[in-house]
Amino acid sequence: MRTPLTNPFQPGSDVVPDVWAGRVEQLSDWRDVVRPRRRAGLYERGRTILGEPGTGKSSLVRRIARDAARSGDWVTPQLRMPSGADPLKLVASAVLRLADHAGLRATATQRVLQLLDRVEQVAVSGFSLSLRGADGTEPFTALYELLVELGRAAIDQDVVVVIHIDEVQNIADEAALSQLLIALGDALTHETEVSAPGGVLLKRFLPITVYLTGLPDFEDMAGSRKGATFARRFRTTTLTALDEGDLREALQPFVMNEWDTPDDQGGLETVRMEPEAADAVVALCCGEPFLFQLAGERAWNAGSAPAITERDVLAGWRGAEGEASAHVERILNRLPAREHEFVNAMADLPAPERTATTIASRMGMSSATQIGPTSQRLDTVRGIITRGKPYTFRNRAVEAYLTTDWPSTR
Ligand SMILES: Nc1ncnc2c1ncn2[C@@H]1O[C@H](COP(=O)(O)OP(=O)(O)OP(=O)(O)O)[C@@H](O)[C@H]1O
Ligand SMILES: [Mg+2]
Structure with a gap:
């Protein structure tokens, strides 16, 4: 039965979640x-x-x-x-x-x-x-x-x-x-x-x-x-974000009608997720394990019918937007000032223009070498960006938060 009691999603820390993705x-x-x-x-x-x-x-x-x-x-x-x-x-x-x-x-x-x-x-x-x-x-x-x-x-x-x-x-x-x-x-x-x-x-x-x-x-x-x-x-x-393929695979048992959960007669009942609903969870969580559990938990609790619909996902997410923002802010606010500034400058540029030189000049520096150590840390130590040509965001939640209305879906 689909009730909060049988909810398999676990946004919280230090648990081995029942719905496991990747790694x-x-x-x-x-x-x-x-x-x-x-x-x-x-x-x-x-x-x-x-x-x-x-x-x-x-x-x-x-x-x-x-x-x-x-x-x-x-x-x-x-x-x-x-x-x-x-x-x-x-x-x-x-x-x-x-x-x-x-x-x-x-x-x-x-x-x-x-x-x-x-x-x-x-x-x-x-x-x-x-x-x-x-x-x-x-x-x-x-x-x-x-x-x-x-x-x-x-x-x-x-x-x-x-x-x-x-x-x-x-x-x-x-x-x-x-x-x-x-x-x-x-x-x-x-x-x-x-x-x-x-x-x-x-x-x-x-x-x-x-x-x-x-x-x-x-x-x-x-x-x-x-x-x-x-x-x-x-x-x-x-560790960095989970990729979409892994998240999709984790939701596969729901989409394939294979997720059994206890009913109230001591038997088992299957809870399903419509494919569009699974797509929505994958898109909204931006690869963040915590947000994946959060989106899943909210969608599950948004109704009691045996099928989780896209509407459930969106309705559930609306109640989770504050937590989703807080999650990304926690990541951003922990960054040293220089790194935070770098990420903001990078987000302000259109994706194809995110090169070291342009980001540096946005930050008021004359050359890309001055921001070398900052971008290197954001890449290798934190896994927030990738220094390709151009630079891209590896943390998709940070990117979505800084460049779109996400987590809002309205
Ligand atoms: N591989 C995974 N698949 C699905 N969900 C996951 C996976 N790994 C972690 N989660 C979920 O992500 C959330 C955060 O996990 P966890 O507490 O292990 O993160 P952490 O990196 O240790 O965080 P912190 O830095 O706060 O200690 C939990 O809700 C957990 O269930
Ligand atoms: Mg931990």
């Missing part, structure tokens, strides 16, 4: 590269997934983590870094829980028991342990050593350890961030000996992987400061 590359990277390679003892970097608010970073890694947990892997929950929090504390307690889950304590040697105690102290006092000059190993070393033990237990069980740290841009303390990255990076690059058939000792990497997710600002924090070491240990991907 095929990132999902297959986990399934076909990261997991099999780490499991086989081969080196593979951790992954950093960055993107503007609402691009689906948390959902993506939650989905990867969910799939991993289903195949028996040892997975931390999504560890969200609150602003100003001590990252070592949070990660240490999560790793301790995994160690318990792995039964590490039951078989532990004296050394490992001491290590567990030490990491428990880290979970309580965190980074500050090292500042107090307390005796014992440094907090990040203890965390690293426990990860090694956990990794060795994972080899025995033939599973992979997955650590997901979210909102990494909130780790404001440079020293704490550096310690966290060292502990994780050292675990990723640690080689351990295992005995192969015939008694030969082989070296292998641990079946551990780390996903860091957050806003593109993290790139500046970790990228430039940690430089090459960070790049050797983590591979960064920037």
Whole structure:
């Protein structure tokens, strides 16, 4: 039955939505590269997934983590870094829980028991342990050593350890961030000996992987400061808008009459979406995952008939226009002044005239080189524009907002 209770669209954060679109590359990277390679003892970097608010970073890694947990892997929950929090504390307690889950304590040697105690102290006092000059190993070393033990237990069980740290841009303390990255990076690059058939000792990497997710600002924090070491240990991907094909495919079960939902008699009922309605959702959301869920949710709730019509989509969207504007404003208002100005100048020009030189002169500069760093960041770090000939908007919602009446449909 089509009621708000059975609505499968989920505009909100940190959920794995029932109506999933795209991200095929990132999902297959986990399934076909990261997991099999780490499991086989081969080196593979951790992954950093960055993107503007609402691009689906948390959902993506939650989905990867969910799939991993289903195949028996040892997975931390999504560890969200609150602003100003001590990252070592949070990660240490999560790793301790995994160690318990792995039964590490039951078989532990004296050394490992001491290590567990030490990491428990880290979970309580965190980074500050090292500042107090307390005796014992440094907090990040203890965390690293426990990860090694956990990794060795994972080899025995033939599973992979997955650590997901979210909102990494909130780790404001440079020293704490550096310690966290060292502990994780050292675990990723640690080689351990295992005995192969015939008694030969082989070296292998641990079946551990780390996903860091957050806003593109993290790139500046970790990228430039940690430089090459960070790049050797983590591979960064920037998430951008979903393409129309992926969105259409996500709505296909509705269009094809295959979306079952409970009715009030304890049976199932199918909710359909007319093809024009699906087209309208795809067009209105401009590829933004959050807006896709929002448009879908509103359209579903705009009526109770078993078919969602284009009228439902438009009526639902009218009630969501404010939220849609707020979503784009959140992206724009976070931009440093120069980048914001650049995007505005670019939007003011007719599409074919959006070249570096023309945009620069709009901004009152004499040459395109002066805006080089700004446009580069908007392209590679944020994924908001593409520096082709001419420049184009990759964030279609930003483009629609600045150059048309969108989100208004009147
Ligand atoms: N692949 C996807 N297909 C469909 N909807 C998605 C997809 N990924 C995310 N969403 C939806 O987009 C919204 C935002 O997702 P999410 O919270 O993961 O974004 P985020 O990038 O982590 O945002 P923030 O920067 O605010 O933390 C959610 O409503 C989620 O359901
Ligand atoms: Mg998030």
